[in-house]
Amino acid sequence: METELRRLIKRYNAGQCTAEEIAWIESWYNELNEDQRIALSEADLHEEKLLIWKEIAIKTTHIRKTRLLYPKTIAAAAAAILLLFGAWFLFYTDRMSLEQTETALVAKSDIAPGQEDATLTLSDGRKIVLSSTQNGELAVDSGVHIFKSPDGQLTYQIMDSDKTVGGINTLSTANGQSFRISLPDGSLVHLNAASSISYSSKLVDHGRRMVKLDGEAYFDVASNKELPFVVETSQQEIHVLGTQFNVNAYADNGFVKTTLEEGEVKVKSGNATRIIAPGQEAKTANGRLAVSPANLEEALSWKNGYFRFNDQKLTNVMTELSRWYDIEVVYTDKIINETFTGTLSRNRNISQALNILEKTNSVKFKIEGRRIIVTQ
Template sequence: MERKRNDEEQAAKYRLHYFRRNDVPALTESELEEESARIYQSLMEGHAIQPVKSSRLWYSGAAAAAVGLIVAGLFYFNEVPVSKPTGVQVVYSNDIAPGKLGATLTLANGKKIDLSAAANGLIAEQEGVSISKTSDGKLVYTIKDSKSTNQEFNTLSTVNGQQYEVILPDGSKIWLNAASTITYPANFAKLNKRKVELNGEAYFEVAKDKSRPFVVRTDRQEVEVLGTHFNVNSYGNEDAIKTTLLEGSVRVSDSKSQKVLLPGQQSLLTDDALSISKADVDEAVAWKNGDFIFKDEAFNTILRQIARWYNVEISDSKDRPDLRLSGTISKSKNLSTVLKALEVTGEIKFKIEGKRVTVLE
């Protein structure tokens, strides 16, 4: 009996340790220790865990992270037996490191530059602009001749397991997520509109220029702004194109209609229609800020995010339309850490074989 009790305590302490973050400025160490102790006591007593209410996002998120991911709508944590720490003690035969900064720049003349291997400093020159790579992994365009009229288009692309930032010649900043591509003019000097084309996901901080609107085109929609912060998720294997506005205003249009977004709103373009709803901004831009944030997220959607960041193939023989999860995990963790967090729900297990991940249950 005593051994069983010790096993339960070790499992609970493992969860508390494994999912605590050490880089959260909004929560003091004493507050985190107090919250962890409360969660640990609830685990030992088999009580449902009710996170402390707080206006700070991370404080409520700390509870979810400390106990792993909660199966939203299906289970409360006290229904996952502490005496059966499902998945926590699984040992993977191999592990996979998280993604990193990296991308390929394709110049107008067709030359390709691997930014992961390129030295810092000047990497290319085009008419009217110079292109440099900074020591912290940014691609920066600098105007040399504002009178240049030659229109050259460059393409920045990432594969699974990569993301990158580019600063365009007008000062606009773009963060490109994994498995994404953006094509843009190398020089905006003589353009009436600053048009870029996106396939995948990117976060934009657009420099204000009332005389030249900034336009983001995907395969099925167009977003037009003057100067604002927003995120566009347009992956081809997702069910919808999501545009989330953080600051300013944007006009989103498709072939049938157009709508104006206000800060804190999100447009959703499906096969049927373009709609607007309240956005969870933190969840929408979590990828850029170094986290996975899932809030009542469909299991299959979570798997696709994980596959893109860790550059793996994930196969699941079962259809799980009712399995939805919530929680926060740092993207800096190895793949096994993320999978163990999902396994804590008791619903699923994983097996890693090379670059292939299989859902076992």
């Protein structure tokens, strides 16, 4: 176990863990507070290990109305030795349990997670479904060559900028899809499910690099002081030179939120303008622009392969799941007011995600085709 743990930690530090391993490690780690991160003697360590195994053995039916996706009692017991033993045995124990236990949800039906796919609409109206195309050159639009790389990423290349007049392209994902694109300037965009991004095939418009976003996307913008990069959404206009940030602009959320990971961005909303620093978010809701500290792990979790919920209402949780799994959610009872905190891998089938939610004993699910019935 110790050897495997060392390998897991080494892979984590090198950025080589799978999305599921990252989700479990960071979920457990972030449950700790500073007072709990203490060193233990061997005797204390042994006692804590026994306590953890005892807590894990407790039936989930004894955990009443917890708001966590994993039992908080276990998190408290494990907190003191997490840094020494990591989440290795917890991760693999849970994974084996999920694989070996045949639940009613799995027996009836199941829904696979989303996949890398999108539809590219060219300026002349042609539509290209990217999952059904071969790697290599896909099209030439207004003098710009468009390629699909071996890793499935969409790439634009301007062969002769003097002769190029860019037409408008739109890359869109449906529910259950996500996709990555490299724009002509080298900027990278990771598009979440049920989202679209529109841009000139040349990208530059009136001395600015311009894109329009509906839905959610993560931007890694190539630096160019001569050509600012602007992201337009329904409620915000984000101005950058070169930086990394996430924009959540789903229409059904009722807000637009820009979360900055690195660099500096200027956010305009109506008559208000704010500059935000790394670790901050600018949120526009009800016509008001406000800046506050961001939860980077939660905001960027989708891009890193998992869901992260922090005191989220059930309706918000199910909205995120519905986009990724392409499902319809039906509530048969009064909408449940419980909030949920925890981490779910985006690589799991829907039944596994719902089973974890059910362990809170505050909600139950039934799968009927692509419809999820929610009851108390």
